[in-house]
Amino acid sequence: MMTIEIRTVGVLGAGQMGSGIAQVAATAGYTVKLADVDLERATKATSKIAAMLGKLVEKGKLTAEAAEATAKRLIPVAGIADFGDCDLVIEAATENVDLKLKLFAACDAAMKPDALLASNTSSISVTKLAAVTKRPGKVLGMHFMNPVPLMRLVEIVKAVQTEPETYTTIKEAAEKMGKTVVTSNDAPGFLVNRILIPMLCEAMFAVQEGVGTPEDIDTGAKLGLNPPMGPLELADLIGLDTVLAIANVLYTDIGDTKYRAPTLLKNLVRAGWVGKKGGRGFYVYDEKGQKVPEGFVGTITLNRPDKLNALNAELVGELHRVLAEIRRDKDLRALIVTGAGDKAFAAGADIAAMSTMTGPEAKAFGELGHAVGAQMETLAIPVIAAVNGFALGGGCEMALACDFIHASTKAKFGQPEVNLGVIPGFGGTNRLARRVGIGRARELCFTGDVIGAEEALRIGLVNGIHAPEELLGKVKEIAAKIATKGPLAVAQAKRVLLRGLDVPLPTANELEVQAFAALFGSEDQREGMAAFLGKRPANFVGR
Numbered sequence: 369m370m371t372i373e374i375r376t377v378g379v380l381g382a383g384q385m386g387s388g389i390a391q392v393a394a395t396a397g398y399t400v401k402l403a404d405v406d407l408e409r410a411t412k413a414t415s416k417i418a419a420m421l422g423k424l425v426e427k428g429k430l431t432a433e434a435a436e437a438t439a440k441r442l443i444p445v446a447g448i449a450d451f452g453d454c455d456l457v458i459e460a461a462t463e464n465v466d467l468k469l470k471l472f473a474a475c476d477a478a479m480k481p482d483a484l485l486a487s488n489t490s491s492i493s494v495t496k497l498a499a500v501t502k503r504p505g506k507v508l509g510m511h512f513m514n515p516v517p518l519m520r521l522v523e524i525v526k527a528v529q530t531e532p533e534t535y536t537t538i539k540e541a542a543e544k545m546g547k548t549v550v551t552s553n554d555a556p557g558f559l560v561n562r563i564l565i566p567m568l569c570e571a572m573f574a575v576q577e578g579v580g581t582p583e584d585i586d587t588g589a590k591l592g593l594n595p596p597m598g599p600l601e602l603a604d605l606i607g608l609d610t611v612l613a614i615a616n617v618l619y620t621d622i623g624d625t626k627y628r629a630p631t632l633l634k635n636l637v638r639a640g641w642v643g644k645k646g647g648r649g650f651y652v653y654d655e656k657g658q659k660v661p662e663g664f665v666g667t668i669t670l671n672r673p674d675k676l677n678a679l680n681a682e683l684v685g686e687l688h689r690v691l692a693e694i695r696r697d698k699d700l701r702a703l704i705v706t707g708a709g710d711k712a713f714a715a716g717a718d719i720a721a722m723s724t725m726t727g728p729e730a731k732a733f734g735e736l737g738h739a740v741g742a743q744m745e746t747l748a749i750p751v752i753a754a755v756n757g758f759a760l761g762g763g764c765e766m767a768l769a770c771d772f773i774h775a776s777t778k779a780k781f782g783q784p785e786v787n788l789g790v791i792p793g794f795g796g797t798n799r800l801a802r803r804v805g806i807g808r809a810r811e812l813c814f815t816g817d818v819i820g821a822e823e824a825l826r827i828g829l830v831n832g833i834h835a836p837e838e839l840l841g842k843v844k845e846i847a848a849k850i851a852t853k854g855p856l857a858v859a860q861a862k863r864v865l866l867r868g869l870d871v872p873l874p875t876a877n878e879l880e881v882q883a884f885a886a887l888f889g890s891e892d893q894r895e896g897m898a899a900f901l902g903k904r905p906a907n908f909v910g911r
């Protein structure tokens with residue numbers, strides 16, 4: 369029996385997989401109709417693919433003419449109804465059996481009788497999908513790997529009903545798209561996931577049973593078995609919800625307890641920690657999807673909320689002790705300072721305690737405050753103030769001793785000491801002048817005025833303002849981003865920026881040259897540059 373010649377391919381689903389399939393099909397010379405829930409999504413995805421093709425041109429991997437011709441073959445369409453003239457439709461919707469059954473029936477109704485219908489499913493029975501159509505012999509599975517343009521494999525899955533000609537035609541189409549084909553009969557997990565999912569789950573059982581840490585399991589697998597990424601990193605990349613769904617299919621359909629999903633996996637999915645796409649799974653990820661090692665960001669909370677975290681000798685002494693401990697902690701890469709409660713970062717030095725102080729006692733208290741400021745400034749790691757309310761007097765000075773400040777929209781700043789007949793005694797005068805300029809510092813110190821977050825942002829006292837409920841999360845994101853950078857480089861940048869403030873520019877520049885040179889030969893410098901050249905994220909170790 370003759371099968372259809374494939375010229376026009378419909379792709380249903382414009383997510384990561386569908387877009388990848390559309391790209392490789394168009395690159396192979398097929399006219400591609402890309403559909404999603406609406407035309408807008410399909411159009412957006414088409415533009416993204418065109419941009420991707422542009423990048424390949426920039427890299428010299430594709431000629432400009434080829435990219436242009438490929439982009440022209442990509443047509444966004446409003447939906448399944450536009451698949452009437454397609455010779456092959458590849459469904460790449462979410463991995464949900466009810467949804468796929470519905471979409472298969474709809475495609476079948478819209479397509480011409482001799483056209484072929486494939487699913488990119490990674491686990492759902494293709495036989496079941498074929499059975500809801502009037503063309504069961506023309507249905508089969510076409511399981512592409514992620515990312516589609518880079519991965520060489522397509523797993524072709526024969527449904528019980530698939531006709532041999534359908535298989536041959538689809539195999540040729542996949543090969544024309546530059547893929548190597550393996551063939552699987554319709555069995556739970558097919559070939560690839562039958563091997564992969566139990567392996568990922570076994571790594572998760574090892575974490576669950578305390579055999580090893582996620583880091584050790586991934587490093588062990590990578591260095592001992594040589595895959596490009598560890599099983600837990602890969603599970604995070606695939607999506608833990610997807611891994612769980614496939615594990616459940618294997619367990620239910622094969623019925624052997626060796627395929628059961630680990631409780632740890634179920635719990636992570638219940639918590640919404642579904643991996644890289646959700647910002648957290650076995651690892652934590654920043655907004656660019658880069659892995660942030662946990663435990664690298666510390667937080668100090670000034671915790672005396674009934675007195676608006678006013679700084680008495682006990683609190684400042686405790687702060688001094690904790691900062692000395694942090695200096696010895698070789699794992700930390702950034703520190704956040706914030707205040708307990710929702711009213712204050714710190715409403716100043718404790719006025720009740722100061723009211724009875726003698727001159728020498730005030731001197732000792734001021735010196736302790738300065739020692740804390742110096743500790744924060746000279747830590748090798750950045751210290752970020754998350755100002756969640758009042759930062760007045762000593763509280764404002766504490767924030768100024770941090771490397772930079774982010775604040776809630778409710779925050780208030782000021783040096784109101786003149787109201788009490790004193791002046792800032794914890795570095796406020798000089799640090800404020802260096803942060804916002806001498807004129808503004810003078811006005812704030814002479815008037816005792818309290819300013820709001822907007823004004824603090826305008827004069828450069830704070831770097832950013834955020835809704836109160838978002839402040840800590842935003843600051844953690846910034847700290848997490850810093851934690852992914854080379855710790856030695858960040859430490860040198862902090863040192864040069866601080867010391868350079870107090871010396872003439874030529875001396876400051878000399879400091880910079882020395883620090884720059886000192887970083888060469890470090891493991892981190894070699895790793896950072898090798899990672900760039902190898903087109904992979906760097907893994908810095910702080911040596």
Ligand SMILES: CCCCCCC/C=C/C(=O)SCCNC(=O)CCNC(=O)[C@H](O)C(C)(C)COP(=O)(O)OP(=O)(O)OC[C@H]1O[C@@H](n2cnc3c(N)ncnc32)[C@H](O)[C@@H]1OP(=O)(O)O
Pocket residue numbers: 674675676678679684715716717718719720733734736737738758760761762763784785788791792793794
């Ligand atoms: C680290 C070493 C430092 C070396 C010395 C450096 C020199 C620094 C000097 C200073 O910092 S002087 C202090 C500057 N700060 C102020 O002047 C602000 C004082 N506080 C206020 O004006 C108000 O509290 C407020 C911030 C405008 C908030 O007013 P609100 O009506 O909302 O709350 P309160 O009822 O006033 O406060 C609740 C509770 O907290 C106590 N408290 C607030 N600030 C201080 C403080 N700086 N010292 C001691 N206690 C403070 C306040 O008395 C209330 O307590 P109770 O009355 O409920 O017991």
